[in-house]
Amino acid sequence: MDFGKIARKWREKWERSGIFEADPDERPKFFATFPFPYVNGVPHIAHAFTFLRNEFLARYKRMRGFNVLLPQGWHATGGPIVSAALRIREGDEKQKKILISCGVPEEEVEKFSDPSYWVRYFPRRWREDFSSLGGSVDWRREFVTTSLNPAFSKFVEWQYLKLREKGLVKKGTHPVVWCPKERKVVGDHDRPDEYAGIVPEESILVKFRQGNIVFPCITFRPETVYGVTNLWVNGKAEYAEIRIGEEVWIVSRSRVEEFLLQKGGGEVVKTFPGSDLVGLAAVNPETGDSVPILPSEFVDPDFGTGVVMSVPAHAPFDYAAFRKAVPEGEPVQVIEVEGYGGCPAAEICGDVTDRETLERLTKKLYADEFYKGVMKVGKYAGMRVSEAREKIASDLLNSGKAERYFVLPERVKCRCGSWTVVNILRDQWFLRYSDPAWKKEVHRCIGRMRFYPPEIEKNLRKAVDWLRDWACAHKHELGTPLPFDRDWVIESLSDSTIYMAYYTVAKYLEHPEKYGIDVNRLKPSFFDYIFLGKGDPAEVSAENSVPEDLLKEMRKEFLYWYPLDFRNSGKDLLQNHLVFFLFHHVAIFPESLWPRSVSVNGWVKVGGEKMSKSKGNFITLREALERWGPDPVRVAEAYAGSPGLDDANFDPEFVKTAAKRLVWFFSRFSELYGSGTEERKEIDDWMETRINKRITEVASLYEKTEYREVIDRLLFDASSDLSWYLKRGGRNSEVLRRFFETHVLMLSPIAPHFCEELWESMGKAGFVSLESWPEAGEVDGKVEEKEELVRTVLEDLRELKKLVKGEWKEVRIYTAKSWKYRARDLARKVEDPVKELMKDSEIRKQGKEVVRFVASLLSAPRGGTLSEEEERSYLTSASDFISSEAGCPVSVVRGDVSESPKALRAEPAKPGIEVII
């Protein structure tokens, strides 16, 4: 079966008829979105997995009578594309290879030195691949972000004007990793990989003084300021004297640049060797003690300020150096820790001096002191260190004895090759996510929403609480300029917050020429009207040169589609994008337009392993589609996992299984659809019931986005039902017809091309994609139980085949003694079934047996609900079938009329079987 060919055929038909182009009508609507992906590469199967979780639901909802909108846009805002383009310009081979591995012809690679070329090239690729996959997307609403798309940019600008009006954006300062040579912020994508993820840490700079000379000491443990015995400098390093106003600061020479950036300026007076400082003294600002300045080779002149306060009682490095420098000196204990004596550092490190061990011990001691330690001296004596630290820090800061200072925990190289420093940006724009009133509204929004799976609500609420102000604009990146400060470009997460609203009118704004709109003339009033209903249509029309009727239509269309019904993304977006998305919706839109649900899925592994290029298990969507065809891939993606934080697993082996199952289904279909007889048997009732139950069950699985279960039901359970039905002699043409029709319908959201093909083979007009979900008929509870009885007998016979050798002459099947049925029923209703049963003189004869049976029933309820007559008559009617399996005649005997040991042992739902040899 050529899945690729079938898919192409139907994709063309869908496109020609435009069936996924959704416009408002009388039906209820359903609006689902997959967050626009960042288009610096091609889609792989993990993208497809997340997209399909929207797609499957969209197709299902369409069948439930909803007018479904599934649009798709592309994200290009931010730095990675810009820096990748730069690398191409610089001739970076690694970057070239990446492009070539995406399928870019080698001779075209050069074109990618222009960032805008990426934005033209990759969205096209994504669209092709998503279409090939069978995505039921309304492509008229496709768009890219950034100022390369003026219409979208206008929309983002409008949003920021609104936020500013509401006071939700403000200016502030912000520490960043900074390249002094290129004079720019160094994000992860601007560094060699090994430096990724390192960010500035806030520390306290304590100002030790000698007159107007300041010795700035960096510390993460301000509480130890009480235990300082001396300061350390590196005698072999170069230091500098910097004048700032009346003060003179001493900083190691290699840190001068960072220091000046963070202090906002100063004048380097002179430089000199660190050894010149040795022997001087400085005053501890907190205790007033004067402490000597001593040399230590442990001092890293490239970290912090190159001046360090020494706390030998609590810091292993200081202790090791202190012992050497001041053998007779006495460390000063300021923290008391359970399990340690008067000088914890001494105890823990003895006379160790090697750097590695000291580092390990430092970690341990710092942790012990923080969590278990209690302050021994100072204002907060008696308080736990974990509480005192913050208080001491803020006291020091407030009294001017210390300042905030940012340091990099490890050195970071810029891609240009220079070492970076920490800079403080002073005119950074922030979104005021810390605003409690704003947070409160977001929580209210969450309270009205539905989550898939429900547990993620907790994660989301936590993220809302933890969110601080967010630096929302950058420089030198792609995006939309901040309308009130055009040097800044709105950062990538910050322009992706309410764009789902843009989809509702994108079909107009992305094709303005068709509607006579000039997007360059659009003003905020236009968006005010469309999205907020503000303003007089006639005036808005005049101001924006958009016909009044069109304006009204757009407003209507927005209100038709909004709010968003469903948004599924990878779990990585939970704590950032999805939270921002909620914040901005509550800020801009009225409550009635807040999002209705959010869904997430885990990472996608391939064959049980994390997908990575180096492992060779990296599969692009295009590769997968070419290798296996869209429907098998879709089935395998559906089967890969359920909603939630757990990882999904795309199993290449399973794609083959999926294809085989589909082929199996197809060949059964070809053989049986339209064939069969009029004759109606009991097994037909069973099959009908199974079909009906499955319709209901699969519907609820789709609603819960449990697609893996859907595949289980449709591809495995259903086929085993069909096999059983055929084995039992089922051939009713109506039942067969219904089986195939309902299952094709139910499977169509996941394997749409395949199902279209079968639908057509059935002689049906129109697309299965536009059909309604099948109606579930009556479910007969007993018929399944009856059939289960036959299965039980068959399994037992199979066992006996192995054990009873010789030629079988006859098989007798015994129902249980009738008192056992009564006992079974009574055991469910009555407190003391034994007593009740014993009232019957016939039963009383069985005495002991009754007690034993009832006791076992109470400990393990069982026995079904069928009566003896029902069991016997059903088994009788199935006796031909059973006999053909047994290979000899079969008789069904009422348990009450036999004293055979097999009859005595029979129980309800568990007939006794006797083989006559």
Add this chain to the structure above:
RNA sequence: GCGGGGGUUGCCGAGCGGCCAAAGGCGCCGGACUCAAGAUCCGGUCCCUUAGUGGGUUCGCAGGUUCAAAUCCUGCCCCCCGCACCA
């Protein structure tokens, strides 16, 4: 550290008080079909026992609640993910 999610039989993965030795898939083993391979179909896949409906030991570890626990409670061990200015 803070926060979140988990540990189920060879693997993946359901189950979340009793019909649970535990669905389904994959893998593996046997059989049928075939010249053969593949595909397909049938059967098996914790151990023991047995003319089946029986027993034993299992669901990270250790306790506890209950007539009854993979499922509830307590403690412990282990694994994964997020912690930001970045897509």
